[in-house]
Amino acid sequence: MTNISKEDYLSVIFKHKDQNEEIKATVIAEMMNISGAAVTDMLKKLSKEGDVKYEKYKGIKLTKKGENYARNMVRRHRIWEVFLHDIIGVPWEKVHDEAHRLEHSASDELIDRMEEMLNFPEYDPHGDPIPAKNGMIPKLRKHVPLSCMKPDSVCSVVRVNDFHKEFLNYISGIGIKLNEKIVVEEVRNFDKSLRINVNGSSFDVSQKLADNVFVEIVTI
Amino acid sequence: MTNISKEDYLSVIFKHKDQNEEIKATVIAEMMNISGAAVTDMLKKLSKEGDVKYEKYKGIKLTKKGENYARNMVRRHRIWEVFLHDIIGVPWEKVHDEAHRLEHSASDELIDRMEEMLNFPEYDPHGDPIPAKNGMIPKLRKHVPLSCMKPDSVCSVVRVNDFHKEFLNYISGIGIKLNEKIVVEEVRNFDKSLRINVNGSSFDVSQKLADNVFVEIVTI
DNA sequence: GGCTAAAGTTAAGCGTGCTTAAATATAATG
DNA sequence: CATTATATTTAAGCACGCTTAACTTTAGCC
Structure with missing residues (x-):
């Protein structure tokens, strides 16, 4: 193998x-x-x-052994993601695939050096926690899918799912990024679509989209 | 394949x-x-x-096709080397192996982005020329092995062979680096070993070592 | 030119990580 | 609880990039 x-x-x-x-x-x-x-x-x-x-x-x-191995791989992956995003400027939606290819090749030494350069980040560019060298995994702020939010509430982006490139590309296009404030202006019951305001501009988004953006509630 | x-x-x-x-x-x-x-x-x-x-x-x-392919791989490798060395601070002797693992995984896009960040370097950390995206390969300054130098001559390091980690580690330990000035103080005929002065300190080096350091002649 | 050493090739086989097709176990449903 | 659907496993086979051992070609030398 x-x-x-x-x-x-x-x-x-x-x-x-x-x-x-x-x-x-x-x-x-x-x-x-x-x-x-x-x-x-x-x-x-x-x-x-x-x-x-x-x-x-x-x-x-x-097993414990397998879990340690895996946690380290996730660590490697996410450190690459931050590095690619923050240092090299790789756009959000391309970060995952690039990191996936690189995560297998770098030495642990290099990963540690990058981590240091990045000042020991706790979250990757999608908001996922980065396991530390000692195995500790940072806690996420309490969060819910954007699709759960009520009209006239305000929230802040904590994490997004990174399964789908087009999705990431789209939401970054309308200004959604980590820690960005979102105001929910309207929720339509028949299809659960939302009208949201991001940085002054309003957009209509589907429930499906909102299911994959996770937010911390600021104002209910 | x-x-x-x-x-x-x-x-x-x-x-x-x-x-x-x-x-x-x-x-x-x-x-x-x-x-x-x-x-x-x-x-x-x-x-x-x-x-x-x-x-x-x-x-x-x-073939032409194979050559293009290969030149691009060399390009990828050497850009990684510069990046690892200059941006991440990977030491001279570790740069080659790390780059070798990474060169297969990055997208061409990422390579180009790194090249830009590095301001389109012409040489890698060992002095080897980096093929440009269009295929052009920078010329090397005229150079000879350090082992050819005569006593009391002065030269400047243009390139070093990167085959052997210990070698790189050793020479960097005695202060030899790209563009460093070397004064040849003595050449012993019986074994062709040299006494050289690097940055104020003198060292005795074997012919074998001197064979793998390439220099531009400053003063004969 | 003939002979030998070195270089290069062929043949057979192996481990890896897959595939599809068929067999079998488990889960879900009426 | 029997039946069907779904999940999982087995079996056979394939492409890849190697290996070793045996064989063939080429090069070097007398």
């Missing part, structure tokens, strides 16, 4: 933990765009190497 | 051109630390893809 594949599998399993309880093989396959058979295959190898605890038809769980 | 392997083969062939005429399969094998059989194998594939002109037992030559 080459490291890059292993790293990708472990990262996917690790990142999923934030959201649900135990990841399904199907989900891994989907996230990585590979067949289910490939997942079963790799799980056996990862299990043999002690990175996941895995029993046929039962469940998939990172 | 995955890109990374192809890229390595083409780079090795390309870089060799500076020195000799036509590269031998044995040399490729040595440089890449693989068997001769693997080289033959890959040459067939590269030939089929039109990157090298290759005839059994005859010779190995890059």
Whole structure:
């Protein structure tokens, strides 16, 4: 098993933990765009190497070892993201893919040096927390999807999902960025679309969009 | 054939051109630390893809296509080297390996952006020329190995070979760096070792070392 | 020119990470 | 609880980039 594949599998399993309880093989396959058979295959190898605890038809769980490995990969990825974004000026929507390619290649030494240059950032450009070298993961401010907000409330962007490039491109185009203030002007019940005001300009956004922007409530 | 392997083969062939005429399969094998059989194998594939002109037992030559590909890889590598060295502060002797891992992963866009940040450098940290986006390769100043210098002559470092980490580490330890002035104080005929003065301090260096430091003559 | 050493090639095989198709286990539903 | 749908696993096979061992060509030397 080459490291890059292993790293990708472990990262996917690790990142999923934030959201649900135990990841399904199907989900891994989907996230990585590979067949289910490939997942079963790799799980056996990862299990043999002690990175996941895995029993046929039962469940998939990172071992302590696997979790450490994965957390470090997420760390590497997110430090690259900040570096690319803040230092090199790579635009929001391109940061993820670029970082994904680079995260496997840099030495830990280089990652640490970049982290230092960046002054030990706690969050990546999408608002996701960056695990520290010692394993600590910064807490996120309490946040809800923008789609939950009521009319005439005000909120501030804490995190955005980075699954979809077009989405990131679009929202950055209308001025949404981390810590940006959003005023919810109107919520339409029939389709849950919202009229929001960002930095003085108003835009209509779908519920789907609002589902993927997470905000801290400023005024209800 | 995955890109990374192809890229390595083409780079090795390309870089060799500076020195000799036509590269031998044995040399490729040595440089890449693989068997001769693997080289033959890959040459067939590269030939089929039109990157090298290759005839059994005859010779190995890059096609125009292969040369463009290779030149771009060398470009990528050397821009990474400058970036790592100048921006991130990676020490001289670690720059090559780190860049080698990264050169396969970055997008061309990122490379261009880094080049711009660096103000379109012409030489990498070892003094090797960086091919421009349009394919132009900066000329090197006229230079000779330090080992050719006569006693009481003065020279300036133009380029160093970057094959060996310990070597780079050692020479940087005694103050040798690009454009540094070196005064040759003494040359011993029996072993061709030299006593040189760098930045006020004197050191004895072997011929072997001096063979790998290339200098421009200031005073004969 | 003939012989040997060196260089290069072929053949067979291996580990990796996939694939598809078929088999089997689990979950969901009436 | 039986049946169907879904999830997972197995089996067979493939492309890749290697390896070693055996073979062939070329180059160097007398």
